Amino acid sequence: MNFDFEEYLRRQSIRPVPAQWRGEILRAARAQPVASPWWREWLWPSPRAWAGLAAAWGVILLLTVTAPDERAAGGRGATSARQAFAMLQEETEIIAQLSVSEESRPAPPPQPAAPQPRSSRRLRQSVG
Amino acid sequence: MSSAANLERLYDEHAQALFAFVLNLLRQEADTRDVLQELFVKVARNPPLLQGVKDERGFLLRLAHNLAIDLMRRRAARDRNYEQLAADNGALFAATDDPDEEVFAGRLAEALGELPPEQRAVVHLKLWERLTFEQIAATLDISPNTAASRYRYAIDKLRARLRLLYDEIK
Numbered sequence: 001m002n003f004d005f006e007e008y009l010r011r012q013s014i015r016p017v018p019a020q021w022r023g024e025i026l027r028a029a030r031a032q033p034v035a036s037p038w039w040r041e042w043l044w045p046s047p048r049a050w051a052g053l054a055a056a057w058g059v060i061l062l063l064t065v066t067a068p069d070e071r072a073a074g075g076r077g078a079t080s081a082r083q084a085f086a087m088l089q090e091e092t093e094i095i096a097q098l099s100v101s102e103e104s105r106p107a108p109p110p111q112p113a114a115p116q117p118r119s120s121r122r123l124r125q126s127v128g
Numbered sequence: 129m130s131s132a133a134n135l136e137r138l139y140d141e142h143a144q145a146l147f148a149f150v151l152n153l154l155r156q157e158a159d160t161r162d163v164l165q166e167l168f169v170k171v172a173r174n175p176p177l178l179q180g181v182k183d184e185r186g187f188l189l190r191l192a193h194n195l196a197i198d199l200m201r202r203r204a205a206r207d208r209n210y211e212q213l214a215a216d217n218g219a220l221f222a223a224t225d226d227p228d229e230e231v232f233a234g235r236l237a238e239a240l241g242e243l244p245p246e247q248r249a250v251v252h253l254k255l256w257e258r259l260t261f262e263q264i265a266a267t268l269d270i271s272p273n274t275a276a277s278r279y280r281y282a283i284d285k286l287r288a289r290l291r292l293l294y295d296e297i298k
Contacts, residue, residue, distance in 0.1 A: 004298075005283075005286075005287055005290075005294060006255065006283065008294065008298075009236065009255055009286065010255045010256065010258075012221050012229075012232070012233050012236055013221065013222045014147075014148035014151070014152070014220060014221055014222065014256060015219060015220065015221060015222040015223070016144060016147075016222065017143050017144050017147035017148075017164075018157075018161075021143075021147075021161060021164065022139060022143070024165075025139065025143075025161075025164055025165045025168050026135060026136060026139055026168065028165050028168070028169060029135055029165070029168040029169045029171070029172035030132055030135065030172060032169050032172050032173045033173070034131070034172070034173060034174075034175060
């Protein structure tokens with residue numbers, strides 16, 4: 001019963017698509033410009049600027065590739081670092097010596113007392 | 129093959145199936161036309177869309193389904209009640225000379241219109257596109273089990289609704 005029923009439903013044919021739609025729909029579809037890839041739309045507003053940037057990067061890349069061997073540069077760097085470290089050690093020692101000599105110096109004698117105001121002097125004279 | 133010729137081939141091979149499916153979903157000829165046009169415009173604008181697609185019909189049905197659902201949501205949110213429209217029964221089936229068949233087709237269209245759109249889509253693809261539940265699942269982006277259960281529920285409703293008339297005709 002169920003199978004027959006489904007077959008009977010299946011036999012009901014749905015009406016055909018209106019004939020005039022073909023021309024109308026295809027015309028509308030053909031009138032649409034083909035969408036360009038996203039990256040082209042992104043680059044499109046200033047293609048010359050992007051080309052210039054790409055050329056600059058190319059030059060940078062070329063210079064990097066043709067630059068002298070990095071290991072040699074690394075050796076030079078290591079030598080100058082050693083020199084800098086030696087200088088730093090020397091400076092540290094000098095500072096240490098200076099601070100030691102500063103601590104061992106005797107304390108300066110106390111400053112004489114500041115002169116009293118004139119009124120006080122007069123009072124002492126009159127009493128004396 | 130040029131893109132224009134390819135577009136014509138696509139239309140000739142699949143437009144009838146797409147029309148039937150979308151009309152069954154939307155029940156409005158004007159909306160069905162809008163969806164079909166939108167679909168072909170989309171394909172024309174993106175020729176690589178169908179590159180490497182093994183099952184063209186399945187792919188286009190899926191695209192049509194998504195566009196129809198989008199349209200239903202837009203319109204339903206605005207001013208129309210699509211369930212009511214579906215129940216109002218647009219002319220879905222071809223005219224026939226047999227009066228019994230004519231009556232049955234009319235009742236069937238009404239009964240289909242009373243089904244929820246998701247069940248209607250499964251019934252359409254199973255009965256009129258003869259897809260398997262796996263193919264329906266892929267087209268509607270649901271699991272095969274969901275497709276099968278939706279189909280069973282829908283057929284039970286249709287049978288309950290049309291039993292008397294069916295028995296009479298048979």
